[in-house]
Amino acid sequence: MNHILQQELIDVAYIVAVVLFILALRWLSSPATARHGVLAGEFGAFLAVIATLCNYEIIEYKWIIVALVVGAIVGVPLGLVPMTAVPQRTALSHAFGALAAAMIGIAEYYVRIPHVTKFEMVEIALEVIIGSLTFTGSLIAAGKLQEILPQRPITYRGQNFVSLSALGAAILIAIWLMFHPESARLFPVMVAISLIFGVMLVTPIGGADMPTVISLLNSYAGLSAALLGFVLNNKVLVVAGALDGSSGFILSVIMCKAMNRSFTNVMFGAFGQVQASAAGVKEARTVRSATAEEAAAILGAANTVVIAPGYGMAVAQAQHKVRELFDVLTKRGVDVKFAIHPVAGRMPGHMNVLLAEADIPYDRLLDMDTINPEFPQVDVALIIGANDVTNPAARTDASSPIYGMPILDVDKARTVMVIKRSMSPGFAGIDNELYYLDKTLMLFGDAKAFVGNIVRELTGGAH
Ligand code: NAP
Secondary structure, eight states: OOOHHHHHHHHHHHHHHHHHHHHHHHHSTTTTTTTHHHHHHHHHHHHHHHHHTOOTTTTOOHHHHHHHHHHHHHHHHHHTTTTTGGGHHHHHHHHHHHHHHHHHHHHHHHHHHHOOOOHHHHHHHHHHHHHHHHHHHHHHHHHHTSHHHHHHSOOOTHHHHHHHHHHHHHHHHHHHHHHHOOOOOOHHHHHHHHHHHOOOOOOSGGGGGHHHHHHHHHHHHHHHHHHHHHHHHHHHHHHHHHHHHHHHHOOOHHHHHTTOOOOOHHSSTTTTTTHHHHHTTOOOOOOOOHHHHHHHHHHHHOOOOOOOOHHHHHHHHHOOOOOOOOOHHHHHEEEEEEETTSSSSSSSSHHHHHHHHOOOOGEEEEEEHHHGGGGGGGGGEEEEEGGGGGGHHHHHTHHHHHOOOOOOOGGSSEEEEEEEESSSTTOOOOOOOGGTTTTTEEEEOOOOOOOOOHHHHHHOOOO
């Protein structure tokens, strides 16, 4: 096959891959089409890789095969982590993607010097700076989420000044290299500063903000891939990087809005630091608790029940038991709906994915803005492993770290029941007023076991 025809076929494959990436993003935005979205994205990526491997400029495949095998050895176990570990797994993928982009940029610089045009140098420098800081930043984010590193923000006086000066120094070196690309000794200094800046960028941010940071790092990784596309003159990389970068950015904006936080507050607010002092002023207060038998009686007698799931349902893997509860109550004529908070769990869409896995009909899943006005008419709000997203302090306590975050108005339901194991706080580390209301019953236990017990009570032991 001649080279022109081969290149044309590769270009066609790239166009199909790009269309599949765009469709994947479109389809992933609804639970009903999300599976198609995943398949379209996977097939697009497969096509793009195969087309790239057909490039006639490849001299030998030996090292490519070695890299594929090493990548698969690392990648396959990463794909098998539990759903609750997906945020840190995603951070690791960004770290690897960004490292690859930075390393290719570094290689391109050394292959091309001293014949690097100003434009090429800008592309390479930006890609290497963003790739390097995303690599170390993502590793720190993954470490914090996995609790290998301390979750609390680590700060010191003048931190923002020091961090921004480091970034400024890397940019100054990049500008110098634009005019003097032959100053090869400065290049590794720029890389080292960028790597250090990535650490400085993420250490002052608390664990509770890590999912937002990860989606921001996702957008940086996309940006560095797009820049790499310019360096290598590879159009599919430019488009895929741009899609990745912009979707990551949009997701970060959505998460900030759902928590009523600004970008600056997430990046520089050191959220999570005030919690220690807030926890210190605890007073002994009483709560009312109930058994599975009592909870089953109340649920069975209700006309409308709204289930508000959260992180605890995910950890306990209780979604299938929740499905059984949904079936049993629906059969009895109870109107059961699910209230989905945009940041319930540890990643956006976490609850939708789990409930879809348990085949709960999508039309029963209502987002926060739709369900909130209905709560005053709801007989029972059943909270399963959710905490922060139901905390009324977000509406009333201006000193609370979550003040202003939109919440599920479960406290407006006639009766509130909360399944959790103890009085421990949720992710934001703060007490929840909801538990002390007269209308609230605490159902202490593991979510999966407790929901199972309620189902057993309702079915007279048939489950
Ligand atoms: P949460 O506030 O973290 O509370 C989860 C609750 O689940 C805990 O209070 C815990 O209490 C309970 N729990 C844990 N394991 C359990 C088990 N096996 N069985 C029963 N209960 C269990 O969760 P959330 O209400 O879903 O709120 C999410 C938090 O993450 C918010 O602060 C949000 O801002 C933050 N966040 C989320 C995202 C996102 O994209 N989803 C992004 C950024 C930040 P016990 O220990 O007493 O059982």
